[in-house]
Amino acid sequence: MEEIPARGIGDGEIEPGIQEIHSQSPETPSEIEPSLQDSDFTTSDSDSDDDDSSDDEPDQEYDLATTILNEIKDETYICLICTCEVGPGGKFWSCGDCYRVYHMSCIESWSKKGSSTDVEGNWKCPACNSKHRKQKFQHKCWCKKTLHPPNNPLNPGSCGQSCGVPLNGCIHKCPLPCHPGPHAECNALGPIMKCRCGNHDNQWPCVMTPYLDGWQCEDICEELLPCEIHRCGKTCHDGLCGKCERFIESKCYCGNTTDNIKCHSKQPRKSFGKTKDDNWIGNFQCSVSSEITYDCGNHSELKSCQSVKRKAAHCPLSPDIIKNCPCGQTLIEDLNEGTNRSSCTDPIPTCEKICGKTLACGHKCKWVCHQGECSPCYENIKSDCQCGFNTFISPCKFLMEFSKPTCSRKCTSLLSCRRHRCNKICCQDEKEAMNRERLRKKGIRHNTISTNNRGNRDNEAFNIEASHICLQICNKKLTCGNPDHLCQQTCHTGPCPPCLESSNDDLICHCGQTVVMAPVRCGTQLPQCYSQCMRELPCGHQQMPHNCHPDDVPCSRCTKTVEKWCNCGKNKLKAMCYQTEVFCAERCGKILPCKHHCISNCHSGECICRSICGKKKKYCSHVDRSPCHFPSRCNDTGICNQMVKLTCKCGRLKKDIPCGANSSKTSCEGTTLECDVSCIVQERQEQLEAAFGVSKLSVEPRIKVEDLPYTPGTLKTYKLQTRWCSNIEDTIKRFMKSTENSYHFKPMRKEQRLFIHEISDAYKLFSESQDPDPRRSVFIMKRDDSITSPLSLEKSLEIYENHLKETAKTSKSVTPEVSEQEQFDHNAIIIQDCIPGVTRPELEETVIPIMKESPLVKNPRFYWVEADNYLILPEAHMKVTRTVETELKLLVPTLKAMLSTKFLANTVKLAKVDSHFNIVAMEE
Incomplete structure (x- = not known):
């Protein structure tokens, strides 16, 4: 009889009473028969109650089929795909796992275009997510026996025949008429079964029949074993008794x-x-x-141990056995002049012929006839190395012992993990690995292999050579985040498996309102808790309202207003509780070890001396203007570079020269200059003026643009903001006339601070920006060589504009032949709309490397124009060729993308600049 797997009642569940009998039935058949008799032929009130309770589950299953049919007949059954009703006259399909019914057209569309459909056409049921293979949908009845069943108003979708589907774990078939939903339970008796030894018969209900395992009686097997001496002695069993194990x-x-x-x-x-x-x-x-x-x-x-014979074995060296020399080519009688050996102890003579015996390698022995075994073969043979890339000539003996020679080539093939390389010397699988990698790259080029497809990677792992399988331990950190939990698999492709560690303790937040019940997998994070955080602040103030959070996340900072002393200890200010440092706007003023006062505003950390040394030099009357170098001594060995003013005897010639005093030379201060030709001319001019009674015959000397104390950018700023710039100039003039040694401006923007720095350079003042933004300001201090009144901004702007007008007239009046190098529209790149706070070094760090990559743009230079505008000029920008101009045009998109990505600037354009760095034209 064919073996059929055992089956339980319903969906694999068995009633308690029947389960106990079933577990004992295969072992003790004698105990089953009374229970069967009682259950089959006797009933009582208590038994009827148990029967009612045991029928609950089958009724529910039968009710599912009835409910489906009734809802389809009433047109109230909903298709989960189109959310429309399923009517009795339509075509529909039922899932074999959850028995959910869908329209035939809906499920066919879902199988092709659904969200769960994979590349192979497999899809999942919308209700139970059970996986189904790609199939061709046909309109069949519930039992799948009739194609295109006729319209049945009483039983929609049914063919009217009995279901007849074979039940699981049973030899019987479903007795119900064609129906949806689960099949009926088997209530029939099973076949009469013999025990394993075949001496006894028994019968059970079908659901309890042990089809697979059979049943065992208590008889002892008395069959003779193959040794025909001992008997089996086992309890009832099937098959042969086996070997004798006694x-x-x-x-x-x-x-x-x-x-x-x-x-x-x-x-x-x-x-x-x-x-x-x-x-x-x-x-x-x-x-x-x-x-x-x-x-x-x-x-x-x-x-070694062997059976003893009656007679002793014949000697293998006896004369009747050995009749030839060792090589077997000459008779012993011929070698001994016609006489044979008389006993086994006589020596065996050798001939003078070549041995010629076939060796294990297949070659012939080349030694003269000899006693004993032949020597190894030393014939030279051309042989490939193990990797097959080199050829060697090796003795046959070497090849027999070591198979193939080894070269020094290192295998660079990737292992199965595609992270490590083989690095084996003379790898025998290198050629195969190279061919495999070549086919893989060809498949990627032709889109037949996807590098992101996990299935392709698995198939590739199966086809890899055994010597190229990576056996290293992965040792990567798992996604749980615990540094002690590492991946213990061998090196692999793709992500590591999840951490399998877990805890038996509940995961509870600090407030106790959010709980993750045990077991808790390693790395599990608490979900967001929306209760109020109840932790106490170390300052003792009331907690700021915020949600509860993990212990490794700090609480919100305490923002209660309290009074705190500033860092310099001069003022008590109001600040938030979390602030550890409070700054006032006053100067620190602390006396430093060098006896200077700290000139920085209220600050954090130790005071740093920013003053000059101030000590008088040893060999002259000047003071040391270098930064304070306490506790080191002043360097008196060097030459004094302090500028001193010298005049000629007439007082007309003036010149600033270094003091030059040192241990071997005195200071030049107090000496006079020699009068030159200009002094004689000036003296003659004054005599003529006195003779003719003219107050002034000479014209005021003309100042060149190169001698102006201000840069073009400073003058442009003055022209745009004349009132503010004039106020700054007046402030500095008043400061120069006052007895104060330093002055501190109010906090201002970056462009305004830059203007103050540049005008301070004109007055030869020391200037420095202090404090972080937005309270950054400028501090200025007098020097010994500071100028009280240089050329004013107004006069400098007038001279600069006149120079521009003269240059324009000259360029219009003089029209020389323009060479090919001067024919350009743009010769520079301008950067505009810089992000506030961006500094020039940050721009140079990004721009200069990009410009240097171009071989045509040589030695690019970086200039500040005004506000947030910067110029990038190539070398000899007034002689730019069309080729260089095209190269600049190609660099603009790259610069714009890079500056925008790093949030440095928003606009990059081409521009045309004249010889004085004035922007003449700009690209729209």
């Missing part, structure tokens, strides 16, 4: 050892002793070796 005492072949061996492992052989009474039968071979003497009595041999 231990018997046996003697070995040589008779020196006795041992207990299994009956089925003995191999009997007869051995003969010196007398008939000493004969025995050996059953196994022991590990003792004994010396066997041949019949000659002169020779013997040490052999």
